Every structure is written in C-alpha cells, then in structure tokens.
Amino acid sequence: MAVQKPEELSKIDYKPPKTSWMDTPAELRKDMFCWGNKEKSLKTVGFPNARAWSVADEDWKLPENWKEIFLEGLKERLSKYRSFQLFMDICVRCGACADKCHFFIGGGDPKNMPVLRAELLRSIYRNYFTTSGKMLGKVAGARELTYNVLKELWYYAYQCTECRRCSLFCPYGIDTAEVTILVRELLNLLGLNIEWIAGPVANCWRTGNHMGLLPHTLRDTVDSFQADLETITGVKVDYSFNRKGAEILFVNPSGEFFDPVGNITFMGYMLLFHEIGLDVTLSTYVSEGGNFGFFTSNEMAKRLHSKVYAEAKRLKVKWIIGGECGHMWRVWHQYHNTWYGPVDFLKEPVSPITGTKFENAKSNKIVHICEFTADLIKHGKIKLDPSRNDNYKVTLHDSCNVSRGMGMLEEPRDIIKSVCNNFYEMPPNTIRENTFCCGSGSGLNASENMELRMRGGLPRANAVNYVRDKFGVNTLANICQIDRAALQALMNYWAPDVVVRGVHELVGNALVLKGEKERTTDLRGEPLPGKEAK
Amino acid sequence: MGLENLLTHKRSTILKKWSDVVIETYPPETAAFLKRQKDRFANPVGSVVFQGLEDIFGELLQGIDYERVSAFLDNIIRIRAVQDFSPSHAIAFIFLLKKVIREELKKEIKENGLSKELLALESRIDELALLAFDIFMQCREKIYELKAMELNNQTYSLLKKAKLIIDLEEQESCPNGDNTKNL
Numbered sequence A: 001m002a003v004q005k006p007e008e009l010s011k012i013d014y015k016p017p018k019t020s021w022m023d024t025p026a027e028l029r030k031d032m033f034c035w036g037n038k039e040k041s042l043k044t045v046g047f048p049n050a051r052a053w054s055v056a057d058e059d060w061k062l063p064e065n066w067k068e069i070f071l072e073g074l075k076e077r078l079s080k081y082r083s084f085q086l087f088m089d090i091c092v093r094c095g096a097c098a099d100k101c102h103f104f105i106g107g108g109d110p111k112n113m114p115v116l117r118a119e120l121l122r123s124i125y126r127n128y129f130t131t132s133g134k135m136l137g138k139v140a141g142a143r144e145l146t147y148n149v150l151k152e153l154w155y156y157a158y159q160c161t162e163c164r165r166c167s168l169f170c171p172y173g174i175d176t177a178e179v180t181i182l183v184r185e186l187l188n189l190l191g192l193n194i195e196w197i198a199g200p201v202a203n204c205w206r207t208g209n210h211m212g213l214l215p216h217t218l219r220d221t222v223d224s225f226q227a228d229l230e231t232i233t234g235v236k237v238d239y240s241f242n243r244k245g246a247e248i249l250f251v252n253p254s255g256e257f258f259d260p261v262g263n264i265t266f267m268g269y270m271l272l273f274h275e276i277g278l279d280v281t282l283s284t285y286v287s288e289g290g291n292f293g294f295f296t297s298n299e300m301a302k303r304l305h306s307k308v309y310a311e312a313k314r315l316k317v318k319w320i321i322g323g324e325c326g327h328m329w330r331v332w333h334q335y336h337n338t339w340y341g342p343v344d345f346l347k348e349p350v351s352p353i354t355g356t357k358f359e360n361a362k363s364n365k366i367v368h369i370c371e372f373t374a375d376l377i378k379h380g381k382i383k384l385d386p387s388r389n390d391n392y393k394v395t396l397h398d399s400c401n402v403s404r405g406m407g408m409l410e411e412p413r414d415i416i417k418s419v420c421n422n423f424y425e426m427p428p429n430t431i432r433e434n435t436f437c438c439g440s441g442s443g444l445n446a447s448e449n450m451e452l453r454m455r456g457g458l459p460r461a462n463a464v465n466y467v468r469d470k471f472g473v474n475t476l477a478n479i480c481q482i483d484r485a486a487l488q489a490l491m492n493y494w495a496p497d498v499v500v501r502g503v504h505e506l507v508g509n510a511l512v513l514k515g516e517k518e519r520t521t522d523l524r525g526e527p528l529p530g531k532e533a534k
Numbered sequence B: 001m002g003l004e005n006l007l008t009h010k011r012s013t014i015l016k017k018w019s020d021v022v023i024e025t026y027p028p029e030t031a032a033f034l035k036r037q038k039d040r041f042a043n044p045v046g047s048v049v050f051q052g053l054e055d056i057f058g059e060l061l062q063g064i065d066y067e068r069v070s071a072f073l074d075n076i077i078r079i080r081a082v083q084d085f086s087p088s089h090a091i092a093f094i095f096l097l098k099k100v101i102r103e104e105l106k107k108e109i110k111e112n113g114l115s116k117e118l119l120a121l122e123s124r125i126d127e128l129a130l131l132a133f134d135i136f137m138q139c140r141e142k143i144y145e146l147k148a149m150e151l152n153n154q155t156y157s158l159l160k161k162a163k164l165i166i167d168l169e170e171q172e173s174c175p176n177g178d179n180t181k182n183l
C-alpha cells in the first residue's frame, strides 16, 4: 500500500470512489490469496505451463499466446457444456443471488457478489462470443481480456468456495459455483493454480492421498489409533488394509489420518466397525476420498476418482462406504453418474447388519457413513450411552456439499440426537440447504489466506455465536474434514469457547462396546462427565 | 440545556447520521445491502455495526465502563480487521462521531456556550479511539497467531509421521486448539 500523508489519513470521512466495477481494477491483497502452485506439482500430473512463479510478481510467466489459449478453452467449454452456455446467456442481473455469498456478506467486496463474480467472465464471453458485445463493447457489458483482467479472474476464482449457496436463490437456477469451476479450469490451462490445491492433487495422483503418506505410515498411524482406543476402552479393535475379498472398501478423507480432530473421528469409525463386526478393509492405494482434482478440472477430478473404483475392483469388494467428507460426496453425487454411469462390477449396497438396501446408491455403489450409522441406530443395532457426551452442548454445521449438494439433512441430526442429550439448531436461514459455508472449502483452507477465511466464515460463526450465547453451545459438530480442520481456527477468532468435533467422534464416545472396561475419558482423553479428578 | 441533555434529546438523529457515515465507508453496493437487510443472520455485519454504535453511544452518555465498552468496540473492530480497510480506516468510525456531533449540534453548542463540554466529550471519544487501536492490533495478531499455529501443527504432524519426534510430545498437540492442515 502506498504511504499516506497525514492530511490524507485525517480525511476520516473516507468514502470509496463510486466507479463501476469494470473501472475498478482488482488489487491482489496478501492475506487474501493463496500461494501460487509450484512447478513440480503441475509437472507430476502433466498440467501445462509448469514453471516457478509468484502471485505477487508482476510477470506471471504465461505463454506468449495465453489469450488465445484462454479464449479457445472458453469456446470449447461453451460448446461442450450446454449449462455453461446458458449460465453465460440467461442471467438477467436481478440481484437475487447478490447478497447470498458468505464472502460478500462477511467481507463486503462487491466483486464477491455471485452475480458480479460470474460477470467477471461473462463480460469476456460477451466481448468475444456475442454480436452485441462485439459491436457495443462496454455498453453491452463486454470487456477485453487483458493481463489485469486475467489476474482479477484468478483472484476471485480463488475467493469462491464453490458452495452453491447463491444458486439456491437464483430464479433461473444459475449455478455460479459451476462458473467458478470452469474459470479455474481455464486458468489451469495457463498453469495458474494455487499450491494448496496443486500439491495435494499431485500427491494424490502419485501416492494416493493429499499429504503423500506412504503405506507404512498409514499402517503406523492406524496402529497408534488402535493402541489409543485400547487404552481408553480396554478393547483391541481390529482393522485391515488392502484385504482382498472383504465385503466393503472404506474410503475416507486422508486428513483423518493427519489432523488431530480428524484422527478422533476416524477412531469413532474404527470402534463402530469393530463393534458390529463389519467385513471392511482400508486401502493404502486409495487412502483419500477427498478429490482436490475437482478444484482444478473435470479431467483431473475423473482421473483421481477412477482410482477408487480401480482399487475396489482389484480388492474384489462388493461395495464402498465413504467417510465424513464434503466435496468427495459432491463428486460422487453430482458427477460420478455423468462420467461413468452405473458401476457394474460392484453389488448394490445392502447393510449386512440390518438388511437395509441403500437404493440411493444403486448406481455408484457407495454409501455415506452417516446413512449407514443412522440406519444401524434406527434398527437398534448398537448400544449407546449418550450421557457420555453430556459435557457437550452440540450444534451442527451442515457441510455445503453434503447438505445443499446431495440433500443429506436428517441423518447427521438423527445420529447426534441419539448419541448426545443436548442438541440445539442454529437459526433456520443458516442451516440445512441454507447453510453458510465454513469459508475455507474448495481448496481454500490454506493458512496464508487466513483473512479471507475469517471473513468468509463470519456468517457461519455469527450463527454459532447466537446458539452459544443463547443455549451455552460449546461443540460444533460437522461431517466434513475440511470443516474439522478449518472451523477450529474460525471459532478461535469469532467464538473462542467452541470446539469442533466430527459426528463419529460423538458416536465413538457414546458407543458401548461388548467387553469394554469402564471408560473414564472420552476419545480425546478428556474426563467423562462425573469422572473428573476430585 | 447541557451537552448531555442535548445528546440524549437528539440521540436518534445522531445515531442515524453516525451509522450512515460508518456504513458509507463501504463500497456503495455493499453499503446499500448493509442498510437494507435487517435480518441479523443474513446481514451480520450491518446488524453488529448498528447495534455496536448504539451501545458505544450509550456508554458515552452514561459514563464509560471500560470493560463493557471494550466488548462493544471489539464486536465492530473484529469485523473491520478482516475487511479491506487499512488500520486507520478500520478504526476511523470512532472519529466520525465527533464530526457528526459537531455538525448536528453546531448551533446549540454555540448558543449555549458548550464548547468546553464538547471538548471533554471529544477527549472521551479520543480515549475510545486509543482503545480501538489496541483492539484492532489484537485482532490482527490473532490472525497471524492462527496462521502460525496451523503451520506449526502441520510441521509437527509431518515430523511425527516421519518418526522424527517421539510421542512424549503428544501432549503438546492439542486437538482442541488450532489443528493442523487437514485436506
């Protein structure tokens, strides 16, 4: 920022200039953007224009014909995806979506209004692909694609979490998340990604999970969970990796092997699977359900997704259960069938414990862990002691991809109400389909963009604060690994006393195992209610 | 009429003008939204700002309780600290009150010879500004602390996975605190 003179500083009746958005160039602010991708991350997956570059530099080291590449890419996608062409044409700028984005609500930057976010690309589309735009230019809302405009597109494509809240309010069903997805795809043609996405994609492609954890590390990790669980419950739970012929393959977000909050959620699954004697295996090759490829391009999402089925085929399992993850479910629910249609080498999922047929998973053969657990509870197949969670006053953050994306609203609630005695909902316009994003989704949960995350998460945190003050809520439950990692920082800034927990952590606490010893602590090693040191 | 009576009397006009100028520190499209949307969950920034200014004004009238007023200031500044404001613009809203009061009560202050009282009030407002600056700094420090903690935890987890750290340090990795990167 330029140094301001005292007389400028004391002009305290500061009002921002009233210029139209096209005449207001974007200032790329540190703390708002994530670091650009590394050369090696793009190379690993064969993405174009792999080179060292820095967002803060003037020169982004683009190929000479970058404009041509971008416009060709745009043209190709307009003809390939009819919905995209429609989204470019039919917006009437009614503004119904304008104030629905958490980044706009929390941050106040008009270019984060979904209508304007999409307009950043639409204006280019008009200029090169519509007659009115070609003839009338700015009057018709068209503008040229310049280097600065490209930078602006990049800046705002990585300030959208692809949460789809805005699309809920659009009378035409325009999905700005899809526009962002395609803008990111176009930017990837020029090697313009962020490392927080590109790195995990490369790791996932090469090793099978975002962090690049190798098989022996995974085994050691789960071994340590097993030991911890034995200390807490007195029961040695079994597990297996890469076991051929198991009935079920379990795929979860790898953050659960890595992040302390995720660890505990995973331990919850382990207890559950052990208790019901499920014939389930993990895989060291597909140790990642989360698909960061989805945040780069359709093609990359497919490449990573197909690995899951290749492994299911290799292990000859019958069907798949997926863990508490957000965008993994978006891919499965909204893209899988378009890409591949029904999977024919797996069986239609049936719970071996309750006999329930998961009809909704007929085609892709994967069942959400919450559907599976809610079904067990409904049929009374597991013994629960909710009083073990009595120290927690719980509210649920609906993860965008699972709630708005796939319509799973009741199952996590049913589970929580069975494993906890104190559950309180946040206000209706902040939950279920209306849920406010954590502000860190779609690969934006890096640390360098903390300011962006804090403003994007403000509407969510504001609703948490409300139930904290009104009911004494101290626990924010959720079913997404990005939430588990990102929401704690958000709470620490906006609602310091609230602790983030996965739903299956709460399940693991309440689950009464056959032959367990008297538990004195929860899965985090904290004393259970009534077991505090005197 | 003394200054305090005047302020009480004109409370709603002053508050309205003050909040107007504060909201106008946002770009026009944003300002329009912040004023229009009354639902506190759909528009947390607007509702916190309106409520906060009212509370702070109340404190100035009643006599300042520093603990209470800090909380009121915090509500607004915590938000402005993560928005596109420079530090000076983030806390400028306090000074804007001086301007509003001078403009609104110009005539009465002159007629009733209240400039001494006005000066006293203005120095109370200056004190709020100092407090505001501290709060702004705390918020920004918190952001850097959150960043650093996430990075530290990430490094720690990696070292542990690589078996370069033994479990004795387990206690230091607190699942309740800022956790590591997840992905």
Ligand code: SF4
Binding pocket: A100, A101, A102, A103, A112, A113, A114, A117, A159, A160, A161, A162, A163, A164, A165, A166, A167, A176, A177, A180, A437
């Ligand atoms: S998809 Fe979500 S983040 Fe993106 S513009 Fe819409 S509301 Fe905002």
Ligand code: SF4
Binding pocket: A090, A091, A092, A093, A094, A095, A096, A097, A098, A114, A115, A169, A170, A171, A172, A173, A174
């Ligand atoms: S609600 Fe739909 S039509 Fe209206 S401005 Fe937004 S995207 Fe355009």
